[in-house]
Every structure is written in C-alpha cells, then in structure tokens.
Amino acid sequence: MRSDAASIPSTLPERLVEPPLTEGTVTPGSLDDQVLAFPDRRPPLKWYLALAVTLTCLAIGLVFMGITVYDGIGTWGNNSPVFWGFGIINFVFWVGIGHAGTLISAILFLFRKRWRNAIARFAEAMTIFAVMCAGLFPLLHVGRPWLAFWLFPYPNQRALWVNFRSPLIWDVFAVSTYFSVSLMFWYLGLVPDLASMRDRTTSKLRKTIYTVLSLGWRGAASHWQHYEKAYLLLAGLATGLVLSVHSVVSFDFATSVVPAWHMTIFPPYFVAGAIFAGFAMVVMVLVVVRETMDLKNLITLRHLEVMNKVILGMSCLMGYAYFMEGFTAWYSQNTYLEHNFINFISGTYGWAGWLTICCNIFVPQLLWFRKCRTSYFWMILVSIGVTIGMWFERFSIIVISLHQDYMPSAWRVYKPTIVDLGILLGSFGLFFTLVLIFARVLPVIATTEVKGILPDAQPSHHGDGHE
Amino acid sequence: MSSGNASSVLGLFDTADALMEAIPQVKAKNLGRLEAYTPYPIHGIDDALGLRRSPLGGMVLVMGILGAITAFVFQFWVSAVDYPIITGGKAPWSWEAFIPIIFEVTVLFATFTAGLGMLLLLNRLPLFGHPVLASDAIKAITRDRFALSIEAEGEGFDAAAAQAALAAAGATGIEVLIEPDRDPFLTSDYILRAAGGIFVSCVVAGLIMYGAVKLFPVLPPMSHMEDQPKLAAQKADPFFKDGFGMQEPVPGTVARGYLPLGVSSQEEAAALVNPLPTTPAVLAEGKRLFHIRCELCHGPLANGTPTLTAAYGAKPANLQSEQIRNYPDGKIFWVITMGKNAMPSHAADLTVDQRWAIVHYVRALQRAQNATDADVKAAEAR
Numbered sequence: 001m002r003s004d005a006a007s008i009p010s011t012l013p014e015r016l017v018e019p020p021l022t023e024g025t026v027t028p029g030s031l032d033d034q035v036l037a038f039p040d041r042r043p044p045l046k047w048y049l050a051l052a053v054t055l056t057c058l059a060i061g062l063v064f065m066g067i068t069v070y071d072g073i074g075t076w077g078n079n080s081p082v083f084w085g086f087g088i089i090n091f092v093f094w095v096g097i098g099h100a101g102t103l104i105s106a107i108l109f110l111f112r113k114r115w116r117n118a119i120a121r122f123a124e125a126m127t128i129f130a131v132m133c134a135g136l137f138p139l140l141h142v143g144r145p146w147l148a149f150w151l152f153p154y155p156n157q158r159a160l161w162v163n164f165r166s167p168l169i170w171d172v173f174a175v176s177t178y179f180s181v182s183l184m185f186w187y188l189g190l191v192p193d194l195a196s197m198r199d200r201t202t203s204k205l206r207k208t209i210y211t212v213l214s215l216g217w218r219g220a221a222s223h224w225q226h227y228e229k230a231y232l233l234l235a236g237l238a239t240g241l242v243l244s245v246h247s248v249v250s251f252d253f254a255t256s257v258v259p260a261w262h263m264t265i266f267p268p269y270f271v272a273g274a275i276f277a278g279f280a281m282v283v284m285v286l287v288v289v290r291e292t293m294d295l296k297n298l299i300t301l302r303h304l305e306v307m308n309k310v311i312l313g314m315s316c317l318m319g320y321a322y323f324m325e326g327f328t329a330w331y332s333q334n335t336y337l338e339h340n341f342i343n344f345i346s347g348t349y350g351w352a353g354w355l356t357i358c359c360n361i362f363v364p365q366l367l368w369f370r371k372c373r374t375s376y377f378w379m380i381l382v383s384i385g386v387t388i389g390m391w392f393e394r395f396s397i398i399v400i401s402l403h404q405d406y407m408p409s410a411w412r413v414y415k416p417t418i419v420d421l422g423i424l425l426g427s428f429g430l431f432f433t434l435v436l437i438f439a440r441v442l443p444v445i446a447t448t449e450v451k452g453i454l455p456d457a458q459p460s461h462h463g464d465g466h467e
Numbered sequence: 468m469s470s471g472n473a474s475s476v477l478g479l480f481d482t483a484d485a486l487m488e489a490i491p492q493v494k495a496k497n498l499g500r501l502e503a504y505t506p507y508p509i510h511g512i513d514d515a516l517g518l519r520r521s522p523l524g525g526m527v528l529v530m531g532i533l534g535a536i537t538a539f540v541f542q543f544w545v546s547a548v549d550y551p552i553i554t555g556g557k558a559p560w561s562w563e564a565f566i567p568i569i570f571e572v573t574v575l576f577a578t579f580t581a582g583l584g585m586l587l588l589l590n591r592l593p594l595f596g597h598p599v600l601a602s603d604a605i606k607a608i609t610r611d612r613f614a615l616s617i618e619a620e621g622e623g624f625d626a627a628a629a630q631a632a633l634a635a636a637g638a639t640g641i642e643v644l645i646e647p648d649r650d651p652f653l654t655s656d657y658i659l660r661a662a663g664g665i666f667v668s669c670v671v672a673g674l675i676m677y678g679a680v681k682l683f684p685v686l687p688p689m690s691h692m693e694d695q696p697k698l699a700a701q702k703a704d705p706f707f708k709d710g711f712g713m714q715e716p717v718p719g720t721v722a723r724g725y726l727p728l729g730v731s732s733q734e735e736a737a738a739l740v741n742p743l744p745t746t747p748a749v750l751a752e753g754k755r756l757f758h759i760r761c762e763l764c765h766g767p768l769a770n771g772t773p774t775l776t777a778a779y780g781a782k783p784a785n786l787q788s789e790q791i792r793n794y795p796d797g798k799i800f801w802v803i804t805m806g807k808n809a810m811p812s813h814a815a816d817l818t819v820d821q822r823w824a825i826v827h828y829v830r831a832l833q834r835a836q837n838a839t840d841a842d843v844k845a846a847e848a849r
Contacts, residue, residue, distance in 0.1 A: 229524065
C-alpha cells in the first residue's frame with residue numbers, strides 16, 4: 001500500500017529487488033516511437049508473405065465452409081453415435097485459447113503482476129480473435145447459420161422459447177458474454193493508446209479513424225480517475241467470467257450421462273486446460289512478435305520465462321486431472337468408466353490419448369530447466385507440443401467417450417472428412433490473419449499501461465512507483 | 468491573445484513529480500478549478516486536485532443486481548409461466564438451472580455499465596470539440612508530458628494571473644485556450660456526410676436483411692434431400708419401351724386380399740352365397756358399418772326415408788320393398804360392390820367380408836320391419 005511505502009527499508013536484499021520490467025533505457029516518448037509507429041510505416045515484405053499464407057488458409061477454410069452450408073453438415077464426419085465431432089472439438093479448443101488473454105488482463109491485473117502490462121494487449125486481442133474462431137463452429141454446426149439467432153430468447157410468432165435448462169443455451173450466454181466483455185475490456189484499454197496514435201499520425205485518414213475510435217480522449221485527471229475505477233471493476237468482473245466460461249463449456253459434457261463426461265472434475269479441469277493452451281499460444285505468437293517487430297526491450301525474456309512457468313504449473317494440473325480420470329475409473333468400479341479409460345490409453349484412439357499425455361504432461365516438464373524456459377527453441381517446441389496436445393485432448397474427450405458408449409451395437413469408429421480438416425485450417429487462417437492485421441493497425445503493446453510502470457513514472461513522494 | 472473568451476490556461480511539466488509539486492502551489496492562488504492532463508494515470512493526483520470519489524462502483528453494483536434480477540425473472544417467466552415444458556425430467560420451476568445465465572447476465576450488465584457508464588456518462592465522451600484537443604500541448608500530453616490547466620468558471624477569470632501562476636510553478640509552453648465557436652472535428656458538413664453515409668448503410672443493410680430473411684427460410688440452399696435418384700410420378704423413364712415411368716400392372720395381377728369374385732353381372736351374382744355365419748358379432752359389425760356407410764341415404768330402418776332426402780336429389784332405394792326383400796343375398800352384395808344408379812361403389816371402402824356383414828344386417832332389418840305372427844311367437848317363446 002502507498003502509505004506503507006515509507007516504512008520499507010530503502011535497501012532490500014538483492015533477491016527481493018524486482019528486476020526492471022523493460023530492458024535498456026525506455027522513456028514514455030521512446031515507447032511511443034517504438035510501438036505506435038507501426039501503422040505509419042509500410043509493412044515489410046515478410047509481413048505480406050505471412051499474410052498471404054494465412055489468407056490462403058482462410059480461403060481454403062471458406063471454400064469448405066461454403067460446401068458445409070450448401071451441402072449441409074452431412075459433409076462432416078459426424079454420425080451416430082459421434083454426433084459431436086470436429087465442430088465441438090474446435091469450438092472448445094478455440095474458446096480455451098482465448099482464456100490466456102483474459103487471465104493476463106484481468107486476474108494478473110488484480111494480483112498486481114506488473115509484468116502483464118507489456119503483453120496484456122496482445123493477449124487480449126488473441127482472446128477476441130480466438131473467440132471469433134470458436135463461434136464459427138457452432139454457427140456452422142447449426143446447419144443454417146442465417147437462422148442462428150434462433151438460439152437467443154426473443155419473442156417470436158411461433159410462441160417458442162429456448163430451454164433455459166439446457167447447457168447449450170448456457171453456452172450461448174457464456175460465450176456471447178465472454179466475447180462482449182473481452183471486447184469491452186480490450187477497447188477500454190485501447191482508448192488512451194488510440195488517442196496517442198491520433199496525436200502522432202501523419203495520415204489524414206488514420207487521424208480521422210483514430211479520432212473517432214478514441215472518442216476524443218484527452219487524458220484529463222478526472223477522466224483517468226473514472227477510467228482506472230472502470231478498469232479495476234472490469235478486471236474483477238472478467239476474473240469471474242474467465243473461470244465461468246470454460247466451466248459452462250464443460251457443463252455441455254458434465255451434465256450429460258455419457259461415460260467419462262459425467263464428472264465433477266470437469267469444470268476446473270477445463271479451465272486449467274484452457275489457460276494452459278492459451279498461454280502456449282501466447283508464448284508462440286509473442287516470440288514471433290518480439291523478434292519481427294523488434295520489441296525485445298519491452299517483451300523481455302523474463303516475460304516469456306514467467307509465462308513458461310505458468311505453462312509448467314498448468315501442465316502439472318493437467319497431469320493431476322488425467323491421473324484423476326484413471327483413478328476415478330478404477331475407484332468407482334464402474335465398467336463403463338473403466339472401459340473408457342482403457343480406450344483412452346489403448347483403444348482405437350489410444351494414439352490420440354498417448355499424444356495428449358506426452359504433449360501435455362511430459363514435454364512441458366522441460367520447462368523445469370531455466371535454459372529451456374529462456375530458449376526460443378525449447379519454448380516454441382513446448383508451445384507447439386501443448387497446442388497439439390490440447391487439441392488432441394479435446395479430441396480424446398469427445399470422440400473416445402462417444403464412439404463406444406453404453407450400447408455396443410451402436411459403436412462406430414469416427415473419421416473426420418476433408419471438409420472437417422479444411423475448416424480447422426480455415427480457423428487457423430482466420431486467427432492469424434486477424435493477428436497480423438492487428439499487429440499493423442493497432443498498438444500491440446498497451447503503451448499507456450507500460451508508461452505507468454516505467455522507472456520514475458509515478459510521483460516519488462507517493463511511494464516507490466509500485467502500486 | 469485576448470483573454471476575453473478564454474476557457475482555460477494550460478502549462479506543461481516534464482515529470483509527474485513536477486506536476487504534483489505545482490498543483491498545491493497553483494491551487495493556493497485560487498484562480499479557478501484545476502484540471503490535469505496526463506499520458507497515464509498518476510497516483511495520488513485525485514487527492515491533490517480534490518476530485519470526488521468515482522461513483523462508478525455503486526452504479527455497477529446496482530446494474531449488476533438489476534441484471535441478476537432480470538435474468539432470474541425472465542427465465543422463471545419463460546420456463547415456468549409462459550412455456551412450461553418439462554425437459555429432462557426437470558420441473559418447470561428448476562431454479563438451479565437458471566444460475567449460469569443469471570451469472571452471465573449479471574456480468575454483462577455490470578461490464579457495460581462500467582465501460583460505457585465510464586466513457587459516456589461520467590467522462591461525457593465522445594467529445595471532439597474540447598479546446599485541449601485543439602491545443603498545441605495535446606501531442607505532448609498523450610506522449611510524455613504532464614499538463615496542468617486552470618479552468619475558467621464564470622466571468623471573472625483572470626487569464627493573465629493564471630499564466631503567471633503557472634509560470635511561477637515552473638510550467639513551460641503556457642497556452643490560453645479559447646472555447647471554440649464550433650466543433651473543429653465535427654463540422655456540419657462532416658456531420659451531414661456521416662449521417663448520410665450511415666443512413667444509406669442502414670437502408671442497404673436493411674434491404675439485404677429483408678431479402679435474406681424473406682428468401683432463405685423458404686429457399687434453403689441444401690435441398691438435396693429432395694433430389695433423390697428415384698423415379699417420380701408422371702415422369703418419363705427410358706428404362707421402359709414405351710417411355711412411361713408409371714407402368715400398368717401386368718394383366719391378371721391380383722391385389723393382396725382382393726380375390727376375384729368370378730361374376731360379372733347382378734344376375735350372375737345372385738348365385739353367390741353369404742360366407743359369414745349369422746352370429747351376434749357379425750350382426751354387430753354389420754350394424755356398425757351400416758351406420759357409417761348406408762344409413763345416411765337408406766335411413767336407419769333401411770326404408771328409404773333418410774335424414775338427407777331434402778338435400779339429396781335422387782331418391783334412395785327402399786330396402787324394405789317387396790322387390791329387394793326378395794333379392795338373393797348375392798344381388799345386394801353386388802349392389803354394394805358395384806353401386807347402382809346414383810349410388811357409388813363401396814368396393815374401395817368395405818372389404819368383401821364387411822360387405823357380407825352388411826348384407827346380414829340388412830336381412831335382419833328387413834325381417835324386423837316385416838315380422839309375421841310366427842316371428843313374434845318365436846321371440847316370445849325364447
């Protein structure tokens with residue numbers, strides 16, 4: 001607390017001194033020149049090349065989405081008894097990716113983890129893009145996407161209402177609330193930065209756009225007061241939300257009676273997995289951003305190392321969750337659960353089960369070593385491993401449980417079709433296209449927030465600059 | 468610069484420390500309300516400037532509670548009052564299932580109150596015409612400098628004294644800001660063009676939505692279930708020599724349950740014998756079918772005086788007549804099967820056995836209406 005600052009001895013033991021959050025000399029002005037200058041510069045050739053690749057993926061995805069809409073979802077691999085195939089796997093996967101952003105922007109904000117300031121903006125943007133990708137799949141899975149508004153309770157001539165006891169309706173509310181709140185949170189953070197861009201850009205068009213988007217923000221102290229309050233409140237609200245969204249997603253499974261879905265461990269297990277996958281994606285993207293956009297002094301190796309520690313912690317939680325699945329199967333003496341767990345490690349999809357376990361539990365253990373936490377090669381390897389592992393975890397949960405449920409006469413092996421794979425590729429294309437465009441037109445680092453934590457940023461007689 | 472219509476006087480400081488030190492100095496001179504403009508929030512500046520606590524927390528709490536109540540009441544009304552359908556064996560009034568949505572709506576209401584309430588209500592944004600935005604200092608303010616401004620309140624604002632006070636406190640780049648006559652960003656021309664653009668966009672979007680909603684529910688693109696590789700009625704098919712898709716049955720085809728009678732006229736039919744025994748069950752079935760198929764025209768007593776005579780041009784036969792009473796069973800069966808005069812065929816409505824059952828019932832009616840003394844005595848004897 002501020003008032004206690006005077007009582008802190010001026011010389012702390014070295015291990016307690018927090019290293020600076022930036023490297024080299026960073027002043028508010030140099031920060032603006034470094035971060036906010038991108039939109040005024042021509043993008044380099046490699047940016048266009050990357051965009052070409054992601055747009056190609058997106059185009060392929062769009063073709064397969066068109067086939068899905070025109071021919072119907074019979075073109076997907078879903079069929080009895082695996083009615084939930086790639087559509088739900090990808091939905092859960094992408095919603096999970098989004099969780100890292102909210103965790104960084106909200107929970108770490110409440111914990112006063114100041115290192116979050118440099119990476120919060122990018123992580124929040126990734127949240128929004130990931131939720132957009134996630135929304136794509138239920139939208140396509142309803143078959144007639146232009147009638148998807150039927151999911152919302154609105155008065156209609158048919159005098160029908162949605163079923164509020166269905167977890168799928170909870171999902172509609174949870175994901176749409178999550179998207180709205182993330183967007184609001186992101187936009188709120190952007191307003192002062194957009195004002196900075198408005199005042200430095202040389203292009204008339206961009207000045208107009210940034211003027212409108214920044215709403216005429218002028219940095220008045222009376223505005224900052226409300227702004228900080230709003231940000232704190234939003235962080236508190238988003239903290240509850242980030243824990244609830246993936247819990248609600250897990251209710252889709254946990255409230256059903258399918259073997260190995262009907263488990264109380266699902267909500268925390270899903271939330272941990274979401275943060276795990278999300279952090280891996282953030283690390284992967286930030287390494288690229290840090291190198292290509294020359295932000296090494298702002299997004300330091302220390303940031304990446306801390307995030308890798310979170311990944312390691314989440315990996316251990318996942319290990320516990322997998323262990324509990326096996327333990328529950330054994331301890332419950334429930335034939336169906338036992339059968340399901342044996343399928344997880346040795347059935348038709350045993351390879352997916354082992355891929356999940358290896359990528360999510362074994363590979364991240366490398367991060368116990370400081371060398372791996374601070375080396376691009378190892379952290380990228382782990383992040384890609386986690387991303388693959390978490391995708392296959394959802395695959396295992398959904399397909400293994402469904403393809404052999406209570407009635408052996410209905411058992412069937414699920415195979416995705418080329419349309420399934422094409423749409424998955426398209427969702428990655430959409431995600432990275434949006435990331436690339438974001439990196440060029442909006443401030444990738446929350447400059448306002450970083451300015452506030454630079455050395456000497458805060459008045460000295462109000463403490464040591466720590467909040 | 469004239470200070471007659473000055474709205475504020477503003478000076479820049481290089482560090483947050485310098486700003487914080489200047490505030491009490493300038494405040495002591497009591498020249499007008501103080502406002503600071505900073506690139507990022509400065510801790511402790513609220514107290515230094517004497518700002519009141521932000522009321523946002525209370526607003527968010529109220530709206531959050533309102534959101535919870537809204538979600539709860541709405542779900543209750545839908546699930547238990549307006550549309551009480553039992554799903555999954557849960558009672559309409561299963562409040563536990565409403566909790567996730569109550570939580571989400573609470574967060575939604577609270578978030579929008581916090582975000583939009585802060586921007587639109589408390590900070591009164593968007594505002595593009597504020598004099599600070601037109602000042603030279605704004606580029607420095609949103610970058611790395613700290614501005615302190617003395618705001619004019621009423622007529623007695625002394626701009627010169629304000630400039631001097633700021634200079635004494637160490638400010639540089641002191642500016643007198645003039646209240647602009649019109650919004651420099653939102654000129655009337657600009658507003659007109661923007662409004663026109665929004666109007667046209669709305670009309671186009673509305674037309675597209677109208678078309679989409681009108682068209683798509685009736686013209687679903689994936690109608691492939693209707694395009695099946697089967698032969699539709701009345702369609703040509705090269706498979707057959709005559710090119711007809713629908714073929715006549717092979718001559719001599721007998722439909723299941725419809726064995727040919729082997730007679731071709733009423734006279735020949737006289738030779739047919741009723742195969743059914745005269746049991747109470749057969750008579751009851753005959754009565755039931757007579758009631759459905761015959762009674763409307765022939766009357767409940769089969770004497771040709773029906774309820775429909777007035778509306779019905781032809782005169783139905785009186786089955787109690789001498790002629791018909793003397794018909795053999797086969798002739799009556801033939802009439803039911805083939806129809807006669809205005810009477811249509813009932814072959815499609817009644818199976819062979821049903822027709823014979825009706826014949827039995829008609830015989831019973833005829834005997835009841837023309838009973839002899841012997842019949843009465845026999846009935847009395849029983």
